[in-house]
Amino acid sequence: MLAGSALVLLAAAAYMALLFAIASFGDRRAAAGRSLIDSSVVYALSLAVYCTSWTFYGSVGRAASSGLDFLPIYLGPTLVFCLGWVLLSRILRVSKAHRITSIADLLASRFGKSGAVAGLVTIIAVIGSVPYIALQLKAVSTSLKVLLEHQGGLGVEAVDGTSVLRDTELWVAGVLALFAILFGTRKIDASERHEGIVAAIAFESIVKLVSFVAVGLFAGLVLFDGFGDIFARAAARPELSQLFDFGRPSASIDWIALTFLAMAAIVCLPRQFQVMVVENVDPRHLDRALWLFPAYLIAINLFVVPIALAGLLSVPAGTDPDTLVLALPLGSGYGKLALLAFLGGLSAAASMVIVETVALSTMICNDLAVPMLLRLGWLGPDTRPVLLGIRRGAIALVVLLGFAYVRIVRESYGLVSIGLVSFAAVAQFFPAIIFGLFWRRASRLGVLTGISAGFLVWAYTLLLPSFASAGWLPRELFEQGAFGFSVLRPSALFGLDGLDPVTHGLVWSMLLNIAGIVGVSLFVDQSALERSQAALFVDYWRGAGHEEGRLWRGTAQVADLVQLVGRFLGEAQTREAFAAEARGRGRDPSALAAEAETVRLAERLLAGAIGSASARVMVASVVHEEPIGTEELMRILDETSQAIEYSRRLEQQSRTLEATTAELRRANERLRELDRLKDDFVSTVSHELRTPLTSIRSFSEILLDNPALEQQQRQEFLRIIVKESERLTRLTNDMLDLAKIEAGKLEWHMERVSASEVAREAAAALGQLFRDKSVKLEVEVPDGVPTTIADRDRLFQVVVNLLSNAVKFSPRDAGLVTLAVETDSDGVRLSVADNGPGIAPTDRDAIFERFRQVGDTLTAKPEGSGLGLAISRMIVEHFGGRAWVEDAPGGGAIFRVWLPHESAAPSAADAQPRPRK
Amino acid sequence: MPQEARRRDRLVGLFALGLVLFNPPVLRLFAGATLFGWPLLFVYLFCAWAALTAMVALTVERRRRRSPVEKD
Numbered sequence: 002m003l004a005g006s007a008l009v010l011l012a013a014a015a016y017m018a019l020l021f022a023i024a025s026f027g028d029r030r031a032a033a034g035r036s037l038i039d040s041s042v043v044y045a046l047s048l049a050v051y052c053t054s055w056t057f058y059g060s061v062g063r064a065a066s067s068g069l070d071f072l073p074i075y076l077g078p079t080l081v082f083c084l085g086w087v088l089l090s091r092i093l094r095v096s097k098a099h100r101i102t103s104i105a106d107l108l109a110s111r112f113g114k115s116g117a118v119a120g121l122v123t124i125i126a127v128i129g130s131v132p133y134i135a136l137q138l139k140a141v142s143t144s145l146k147v148l149l150e151h152q153g154g155l156g157v158e159a160v161d162g163t164s165v166l167r168d169t170e171l172w173v174a175g176v177l178a179l180f181a182i183l184f185g186t187r188k189i190d191a192s193e194r195h196e197g198i199v200a201a202i203a204f205e206s207i208v209k210l211v212s213f214v215a216v217g218l219f220a221g222l223v224l225f226d227g228f229g230d231i232f233a234r235a236a237a238r239p240e241l242s243q244l245f246d247f248g249r250p251s252a253s254i255d256w257i258a259l260t261f262l263a264m265a266a267i268v269c270l271p272r273q274f275q276v277m278v279v280e281n282v283d284p285r286h287l288d289r290a291l292w293l294f295p296a297y298l299i300a301i302n303l304f305v306v307p308i309a310l311a312g313l314l315s316v317p318a319g320t321d322p323d324t325l326v327l328a329l330p331l332g333s334g335y336g337k338l339a340l341l342a343f344l345g346g347l348s349a350a351a352s353m354v355i356v357e358t359v360a361l362s363t364m365i366c367n368d369l370a371v372p373m374l375l376r377l378g379w380l381g382p383d384t385r386p387v388l389l390g391i392r393r394g395a396i397a398l399v400v401l402l403g404f405a406y407v408r409i410v411r412e413s414y415g416l417v418s419i420g421l422v423s424f425a426a427v428a429q430f431f432p433a434i435i436f437g438l439f440w441r442r443a444s445r446l447g448v449l450t451g452i453s454a455g456f457l458v459w460a461y462t463l464l465l466p467s468f469a470s471a472g473w474l475p476r477e478l479f480e481q482g483a484f485g486f487s488v489l490r491p492s493a494l495f496g497l498d499g500l501d502p503v504t505h506g507l508v509w510s511m512l513l514n515i516a517g518i519v520g521v522s523l524f525v526d527q528s529a530l531e532r533s534q535a536a537l538f539v540d541y542w543r544g545a546g547h548e549e550g551r552l553w554r555g556t557a558q559v560a561d562l563v564q565l566v567g568r569f570l571g572e573a574q575t576r577e578a579f580a581a582e583a584r585g586r587g588r589d590p591s592a593l594a595a596e597a598e599t600v601r602l603a604e605r606l607l608a609g610a611i612g613s614a615s616a617r618v619m620v621a622s623v624v625h626e627e628p629i630g631t632e633e634l635m636r637i638l639d640e641t642s643q644a645i646e647y648s649r650r651l652e653q654q655s656r657t658l659e660a661t662t663a664e665l666r667r668a669n670e671r672l673r674e675l676d677r678l679k680d681d682f683v684s685t686v687s688h689e690l691r692t693p694l695t696s697i698r699s700f701s702e703i704l705l706d707n708p709a710l711e712q713q714q715r716q717e718f719l720r721i722i723v724k725e726s727e728r729l730t731r732l733t734n735d736m737l738d739l740a741k742i743e744a745g746k747l748e749w750h751m752e753r754v755s756a757s758e759v760a761r762e763a764a765a766a767l768g769q770l771f772r773d774k775s776v777k778l779e780v781e782v783p784d785g786v787p788t789t790i791a792d793r794d795r796l797f798q799v800v801v802n803l804l805s806n807a808v809k810f811s812p813r814d815a816g817l818v819t820l821a822v823e824t825d826s827d828g829v830r831l832s833v834a835d836n837g838p839g840i841a842p843t844d845r846d847a848i849f850e851r852f853r854q855v856g857d858t859l860t861a862k863p864e865g866s867g868l869g870l871a872i873s874r875m876i877v878e879h880f881g882g883r884a885w886v887e888d889a890p891g892g893g894a895i896f897r898v899w900l901p902h903e904s905a906a907p908s909a910a911d912a913q914p915r916p917r918k
Numbered sequence: 919m920p921q922e923a924r925r926r927d928r929l930v931g932l933f934a935l936g937l938v939l940f941n942p943p944v945l946r947l948f949a950g951a952t953l954f955g956w957p958l959l960f961v962y963l964f965c966a967w968a969a970l971t972a973m974v975a976l977t978v979e980r981r982r983r984r985s986p987v988e989k990d
Contacts, residue, residue, distance in 0.1 A: 076967065080933055082974070084930065085978075086929055087929070087930055232952075233955045247942070247959065260940065289979075291974055292978060292979075295970075299968055
C-alpha cells in the first residue's frame with residue numbers, strides 16, 4: 002500500500018512533469034513557427050494567472066470571515082477591462098512600438114528613458130512581490146500539510162509526514178525556480194516572449210478552474226441538498242447570515258479601496274504586465290479577452306461563498322478557513338477530490354511564481370544589473386552569457402527571498418492580508434502609468450517623487466507592521482507610533498483611525514503619490530528627451546510614432562551599431578534585423594546609412610534585450626548625438642506653420658470657389674429668364690402685328706369683293722385701312738427704335754437742349770389730339786430752366802409719348818392733363834399729370850416694361866403699341882436721368898422724368914455726339 | 919473610424935455603469951435581504967457582474983463580426 006505522503010508527492014511530481022512537457026512542447030511549436038498560444042482564448046487563460054493560490058484558498062478564507070469582501074479584488078479587473086480599448090490596448094500598442102519588456106521599462110521609457118525610474122520601480126516591484134511569492138510557497142506547504150494530516154481521508158496508511166513537510170517549501174521553491182529558469186531564460190531575445198511558459202500557464206488556469214468548480218459542485222450537490230440548502234442552513238445561524246448584511250462600519254470605504262487596489266493591480270502587477278503585454282502575440286487577442294477574462298473570474302468566484310458556508314457548516318470549528326477547499330472533501334472522505342483540489346491550488350501557486358519570477362528577473366537584469374555593469378565597464382564583447390546568468394541568478398534570488406520571508410513571517414498573517422499588502426506596493430505605479438499615458442506634462446522628477454513617497458508610506462503603514470508582528474521590530478512601534486508620537490502610529494497615521502489597515506495604507510500612500518506626481522510635474526520643467534517621449538506616449542493615437550526620427554540628429558557608423566547590438570542579441574540575429582529594416586525601407590542592406598531611423602532601430606532592438614534606459618546609454622556610447630539647436634527647432638516649427646498656412650489658403654480658395662459657383666448659378670438663372678422674356682417678346686410682337694394686319698386684310702377683301710359698295714362706306718373702310726396701316730408703321734418704328742436702343746445702335750445727336758422748349762413744342766404738336774378728345778391741357782413751363790445735354794428729337798418723342806399716354810387715359814370731356822417743368826438743385830424735372838384712373842402701386846414698375854398695358858386687355862382694346870413707356874424710359878436713362886410714375890394729388894397718375902443739369906451730365910463720352918455712320 | 923469610436927465610447931459607458939452597479943450605496947440596497955432563501959446581495963452581485971460582462975462581450979464581438987479583417 003502506498004503511503005499517503007508518497008501518493009501526494011507523486012501526484013505533485015507527475016503534475017509538474019506534465020507542466021514541463023507542455024512548456025517544452027509550446028517552445029518547440031513556437032520554434033517551428035506554429036504558435037500554440039496564438040489565440041485569444043489562450044491569451045485570456047494566461048491572463049488568469051491573476052488568480053493565484055490566494056484566490057484558490059484565500060478567497061474562501063476571507064468569505065468565511067467577512068462575507069463578500071473578497072469580490073472587489075475581481076470586480077476591479079472587470080472594470081478595468083471595460084476600459085480595454087481606452088487604457089489596456091493603449092499600453093499594449095505603445096509597449097509593442099517601443100519594445101517594452103516590463104512595467105519598469107514602460108515607466109522608464111515614458112519618463113525620458115530614465116534609469117532612475119527603472120531602478121526605483123524594479124526595487125519596489127521586488128520588495129512588493131517577495132511576500133506574494135512567499136504566500137504561494139506557504140499555500141502549497143499548508144495545503145500539503147492539511148492533506149497529510151487527513152491521511153485517513155485518502156484511504157491510505159498514515160505515516161509521519163513532518164520530515165517531508167519541513168522542507169516542502171524549499172522543494173517547491175526549487176522546482177518552480179528550475180521551471181522558470183528553464184523556460185524563462187532560454188535565450189536573450191528582443192521580444193522577450195516565452196511561449197512555453199504561456200502555454201503551461203493557460204493549462205494551469207484550466208486546471209485550477211476545473212478543480213475549484215468541482216469542489217464547489219461537490220459542496221452544493223453532494224454534501225448538501227443543493228445550494229439553496231446551504232444558504233438556508235446558513236441563514237439559520239446568525240453569525241453566518243450576518244456575512245451578507247454589509248454591516249461593518251468601514252465596509253463601504255474598504256469596498257471602494259479594494260476595488261481601486263484591484264484595478265491598479267491588474268495593470269501594475271509585474272506578472273500581469275508580463276502575460277498581458279510582453280507575452281501578447283497579437284494585440285487583437287485583447288478584444289475577446291475583454292470579456293473572456295471577466296467571465297473566467299465570475300466562474301472561479303461563483304462557488305467561493307457556497308464552499309465557505311458549506312465549510313463553516315460542516316467542518317469542525319477551529320479549522321483554518323484558508324484550507325476549507327481541502328478540508329471540505331477530506332472531512333467527508335472524498336480523498337481523490339481533495340487531491341484534485343490540491344493540484345488546482347498547486348497550479349495557481351506555480352503559475353504565479355513562474356511568471357512573477359521571470360518578469361522580475363527581466364527587470365532586475367535590465368534595470369539594476371546592466372546599468373551597474375555598464376557603469377563599472379564590466380561588460381565583455383559577447384554579453385549574452387552574462388545576461389542569461391544574471392537572469393537565472395535573479396530568478397533564484399527572488400524565489401529564495403520568498404522562501405526566506407515565509408520562514409520569517411510564518412503564520413502571522415492570513416493569506417489575503419499578505420496578498421493585499423503586495424497589491425498595495427505595486428499599486429504605487431498606477432498613478433504614474435495613468436498620468437504618463439494621458440498627461441503630457443507628467444515629468445520624471447514628479448514620478449520619482451510620487452512613487453518614492455507612496456512607497457515609503459506603504460512600507461511604514463503596511464510592511465513594518467508585518468515585521469513588527471513577526472517580532473523583527475519592537476511592537477511598541479506598532480502600538481505607540483515612531484518615537485512615541487501617537488500621530489505616527491502605522492495603523493492610524495495622523496489620527497486616521499477606524500479603517501482596515503490596507504485601506505488606511507492605500508489612502509495615505511495614494512494621496513502622497515498623486516500629490517507628488519502632480520505637484521512636482523506642475524512646477525518642474527521637463528527635459529527635451531522627456532518631452533519627446535511624453536509626446537510619443539500621450540499622442541500615440543495621433544500617429545506621433547512616425548515622427549520619432551525628426552527630433553534627433555547625430556553621427557554614427559552602421560558597423561558600430563551592428564557590433565553593439567550584436568553583443569547582446571548575437572551577430573547573426575542582429576545582421577538579419579538590420580537587413581530586414583533596410584528591405585522595409587526599400588534599400589540595399591549594404592547601403593543602410595546611419596541615419597536617425599537606423600539608430601532608433603538599434604536602440605529598439607537593444608531595448609528589447611536590456612530595457613530602454615540601458616539601451617539609450619549603450620547606443621549613446623557609439624553615437625555622437627548633437628543636441629537639437631534652437632534653429633533646427635525653429636525650422637521644424639516653420640514647416641509646421643507652413644503646412645498650417647497652406648491648409649488655410651486651401652480653405653480660402655475653396656470658399657472663393659463656392660462663391661464663384663453661386664454667382665455663376667445666379668447668372669445662369671438670369672440668362673434663362675432673359676431667354677424666356679425674349680420668347681415672350683416674340684410672341685407678343687407677333688400678336689401685336691397680326692391685329693392691325695387682320696383688320697387691313699379683311700377690309701381690303703370687302704372692298705375687292707364688293708365693287709358696288711356705297712361711296713360713303715368705301716371711304717369709311719379705306720380710312721380704317723389707312724389708320725391701321727399707320728398703327729402698324731408706328732409699331733414697327735417703335736420696335737425698331739427699341740431694338741436699336743437695346744443694341745446700342747441708335748444714333749444720338751447729343752446737344753444742349755432746353756427742356757422747356759421741347760415741352761412747349763410737344764404740347765403744341767399734340768394740341769389737335771387734345772381738342773379731339775376734349776381733354777384740357779395745361780402747360781406750366783417757366784422760362785430760364787437750365788439746359789441739359791440730350792438728343793432733342795428723342796426728348797421730344799418722350800414728351801409726346803407721355804402726353805399721348807395721358808390723354809388716352811383721361812376721361813373724355815372732363816379730362817385734365819398738366820404738363821409741368823421744374824428745376825431742382827441738380828436737374829430738371831418734367832412731369833405729366835392726368836386725372837384718369839391712376840395706376841396701382843404694384844404696377845408702377847411693370848408699365849415701363851415692353852407690351853405691358855395696365856388694365857383688362859381683353860375687354861378694353863389697347864391703344865398704342867405698348868412700347869412707348871419702355872422706349873421713353875430707355876431714352877431718359879441714356880441721358881443719365883430717370884423716369885417713374887407717382888400718384889397725382891387729385892387722383893390719376895403723374896409721370897415724371899428727371900434729367901441732370903448740363904454740368905452734372907453723366908459722362909463726357911456719353912454726352913458727345915456719336916459720329917454718324 | 920466613427921464606428922470604432924462609438925464602440926469604444928460604449929465600453930467606457932459600461933465602465934461607468936460598472937462603477938455604479940458595484941458601489942457600496944447601491945449594494946446596501948440589497949444587503950441583509952434574501953431571495954428564495956438565497957442572500958440577495960450575493961445574487962445581485964453575480965447577476966450584475968454577468969450582465970456587465972455579457973454587454974462587454976456583445977459590444978466587442980459585434981465589431982469582430984462586422985469587420986473580420988481589422989486594420990489597426
